[in-house]
Amino acid sequence: MLLAALAALLVAFPLFAGSYALSVATLILYFAYTGQAWNVMTGFAGQLSLGHSLYVGVGAYAAGALFYHYGIGPWAGLWIAILLCVLMGAIIGFLAFRFGISGVYFALLTIAFAEFARIGFDHLDWLGGPGGMFLKVAQRDQIDLLNFRGPPVMYYYAMLAFAGGAFALCAWLLRSRAGYYWQAIREDEEAARSLGIDAFRWKMLAVAISSAMTAVSGVFFAFYYNNLFPEQIFSINRSIELILGPVIGGLGTLFGPILGAAVLTLLSDGLTELLAALGWEIPGFKQVFYGVVLLLVVMFLPNGIWPALAKRLGIDDASNR
């Protein structure tokens, strides 16, 4: 019921929102979607990835390069991007899980791969290297769905569809056999294995789904912002930015990534406005604020905002532990 009202509100949103509000809403949906993707791997299956920028970057560059060099539109490029990212995820997952790497070491392995890619892409001249790759800028007045070019409202609806789809997919996954196995593995892998769960297989599935979903986020990024720099897209700061939403909202919950993305984006935009109004445009201030919010949430609401909020509101959400 509440969900239907929220969906209706989001669909109707562009009718009364200005262009600034629309861009903020698109950003919120983007972070909600990407947070949801990361949540599958870390929140559901318990495999801490701190290198998700790898999938965003590879996805963005794959679709971007096909469009830039060959004029192949993103709807075809999307599948190549997904394929490449799943392949990358499968390689990392296979190596890590076969060699028994978990916890801290797994997280560091994901960072290492993302950093490796960042420096590697910096030296690939075919993709523009450190100078970046620029896609032809959109005609803002007409909608060219085939090449995913159009006015901001098109991107808003596209992101809304992706975020809605991801939410539905995650809700289904969480109640599926895979979801229960993941949660068992997350809570105690040894116990799960002793019950006959093939932990390797299910962890690989989580990595594959998560990397495929993140690839889509990368493709969207490429065609929404139209410029790609390895320094930015593969940076560890980007990986951390992507996971702040789900962590603050509630790791492993369905609504956590959405709530976290909304809270963080609104706070950060509000803060930017406020600072601009006061004339205090100090670099780093916003990030310090992010850090303080993260610190407070981790210290005082270790499960995130959503579980605490849901309890207060009396909402029984099966995804809460």
Add this chain to the structure above:
Amino acid sequence: MTWDLVANVVVAGVLTGLVYGLMALGLSVIFGVVRVVNFAHGEMMTIAMYSAVLIFAALKLDPFLVLLPVAGAFFVFGYVLQTGVINPFITRPEHTQFMLLIAVAIIMTNALLMLFGPEARSVQVDYQLESFELGGVLLDKARLYAASAAVVAAVLLFAFFRFTLTGKSIRACADNYLGARIVGLNVKHLYGLTFGLGAACVAVAGCAMVLLVDVTPSLGPYYTLLAFVIVIVGGLGSMTGALLGGVLIGVSEALAGLFIAPSAKSMFSFGLLILVLLLRPQGLFGKRS
């Protein structure tokens, strides 16, 4: 390309690597005892470097002279951080600890950015351009002094853990948390001391490093990753491993910078990290647990 050049580069790599090693030693000690991964390690290093730069700018004091007071301040800071913020987290899930220290790291890096801006800062002393010659190989004075300070600090730390009662108690906590509590050790206090010592290592490394490179706020995450690479390559928890890992990374970075491109140098470190994680996860010098 002559052998002299290669030899010079290797020697410089070894000396820089010893300073890296001391920095990584701090991380290794903290992880080995407290079992918390200090994601703010490189950020602490940049704070130490800024301290040295600022003191130099204000009082014209050589970074080697302020090394001890800065290390002392860092020890206190580390103790307070551990006992005040991190201790309640030692029994919480790993990812929560990660997030806590990532938050600390974000605050540190960007606070430096807010206070000092993105420009590079450095220290100029007259012996930075001088060098000793040893059989055709040039040893930069600053680099040699920095490496010596790192080795002295590492030896002192090693002796502390080996010969003092407090050091032995800390090792007891690392070996068996429950056992240490049963025999009546104040584990939280000892954890605080450990984090303080790790922070002091970083302070010494930072004061020494400021003579070799310029400092910017964005160096923090880079040093954090570098420290992780070194510690994992050398073996988490192994003290000699951290120093030798530092030398290995220092030399490989220097050679990659010479033969390929300076910008590609850390790619080798990360490649090495991936290989070591997969083939010998306990590290080159670590013991299998």
